[in-house]
Amino acid sequence: MTCGQVRKRLSEYMDGELGVRPARALTGHLEACPSCGGRWRSLRTALEALAEAPRLEPREPIAARVLDRLEVESRGPGLALLFRPFWKTRPLIFPSLLPAAALLVVVLAAALALDRDAEPLPTVITRGAEWGPTGPSGTESNPLFLSSEVSAPRVRTAAPITADLMVALGEEPLFVETVVARDGSVSTVTLLDGDSQQAGPLLEALRRQRFEPGRRNGRPVAVSLYRLISRMEVRPPIT
Amino acid sequence: MAAGDIALRPAEALAGGASLERGLVEECCRGDAQAFARLVALHEGMVFNLAARLLGDAEEARDLAQEVFLQVYRTLGRFEGRSTLKTWIYRIVVNQCRNRRRWWRRRRKDRSRSLETLTRSEEERLAEGSGRMEGPDERVERRERARAVQSALQRLSFGHRAVLLLREVEGLSCEEIAAALALPEGTVKSRLSRARESLRRALTDGKEAAP
Known part of the structure; x- marks a missing residue:
């Protein structure tokens, strides 16, 4: 070995x-x-x-402490008491709310029943498009006004405004807003003042006008033009 | 369950036999506080000694012993009697000590304080004497030897320390140790052999014991 x-x-x-x-x-x-x-x-x-080696002994009996702890555990929920669900901490809260809820339902039902025959509210008509969000400055939805920075659009082609159109206009002048788009077309013609029935053909002629668009810093921009149109009869002097 | 009226019967030795143990377990399972108090009183010395030696900290051992008995109380209904109650409790002690050491390791607990705590506790115990007349030199020598043994034990791995304590201090057979540690008996024997050699080296030449 x-x-x-x-x-x-x-x-x-x-x-x-x-x-x-x-x-x-x-x-x-x-x-x-x-x-x-x-x-x-x-x-x-x-x-x-x-x-x-000497056997190590606990200074005091362990049994008493263990039994104490078991007794504490058997007493009840301890900390769990603090973390009970809401309805367990206040078990009467829901039953006490039931009559209140029933009363509320009755009151609301009565109010609806009494309100049924009331006069309907007047209809409010709003022109939402006019107050809606506007586009970027210089576009058709948000045209610029004439200023030192914005050059005026110049008429390139115009539908003929005949004497008949002007005669139909009557004596009253027209106040018209025209928005000249960035491509030179007329995007909007709005009659601000005047007889719309008499002005109809004239406004249609204005709508067909084509412009050299207005510019700002060399770039075409939509421009709003305000025009006052009135008829003037020119007669030869009486001799 | 009142802690104040525990009727302890220390003479009720474990050697009282399996029937006594079975009866005690049944009484505990029925919720008999007196029976459980007797069970704790019978095993608390063994549990505390093993825990203190395994952990190297008397304060921790006291706390752990309480946890062990609480676990015993809660799980006694699952005790099937395939091993002795004592072996079953050893298993709980070793598992709880292992868990606590892992917990220490995760929190980087300073072990030097633990050793100091045990040494002080041990010296108090030693100061009571061994029950026979001994001179001052003999007492000092015994104290030094006990300190060296505990120091050597702490240098072993937890697995070696557990096997060695169960065998040499608690007197369990390799079969019982295998049951307590849930290991094959062959593994226990080879681990015991290595643990003995590690302790010998740690005590004789003071070199670092092999893990």
Whole structure:
């Protein structure tokens, strides 16, 4: 039996788990080999020291504390009391709300019943488009006014305004807003003042006008033009 | 459950047999506080000693012992009697000690304080004497030896320390240790052999014990 084999089996030897023959051989080796014998003795000393170490005892009985804790646990929910659901902390809140809810329903139903024959509210008509969101400055929905920075559109082609159109206009002048779009067309013609029935054909002629668009910093912009149109009869002097 | 009127019967030894143990367990399962108090009183020394040696901290061991018995109380109904109650409780102690050490490791708890705590507690115990007349030199020597043993134990891995304590201090067989640690018996034997050698080296030449 080699020293390595002996050292590996010292634990089994100590526990008496080796057979008779291996145990005898190991005993013989330990008596003959000072190194293994010394190791065997130091192993026994170490384990004896461990076995003889005083048993540590708790300063006070643990049973009393454990039973105290079990008693506290058995008392009730403890902290859970603080985290109960709302309806458990106030169990009467919902039953007490039921009559109030029923009364509210009755009052609302009565109010609706009494209100049924009332006069209908007058219809309010709003011209939402005029107050709607406007586009960027210089576009057709938000045209610019003439200024030192904005050049005036110039008429490129105009539908002929015949004498008939002017005669139909009557005596009253017209105040007209024309929005000249960025491509030179007329996007809007609005009659601000005047007889709309008489002005209809004239406004249609204005709508067909084409312009050289107004510009700001060299770029075409939509421009709003205000025109006062009136009829003037020119007669030869009476001689 | 009143803590004040516990009727302890220390003479009720574990060697009283399986029937006594079974009867005690049944009484505890029926909610008999007196029976559970007896059960705790019978095992508290063993639980505290093992926990203190495994953790190296008497204060922690006291706290852990309470946790162990609370777990015993809550899970006693699942005890099937395949091993002895003592082996079953050992298993709970070892598992709780392992969990607590993991908890320490995650929080980088300083272990040096723990060792100091145990040494002081141990010295108080040693100061009471061994029950026989001994001179001052003998007492000092015994105290030094106990301190060296605890220091050497702390240098072993947790697994080696558990096997060694269950075998050499608590006197369990390899079969019982296997049941307590949920390990194959062969593994227990090889681990015990390595643990013994590690303790020998730690005590003789003071070198770092192999993990």
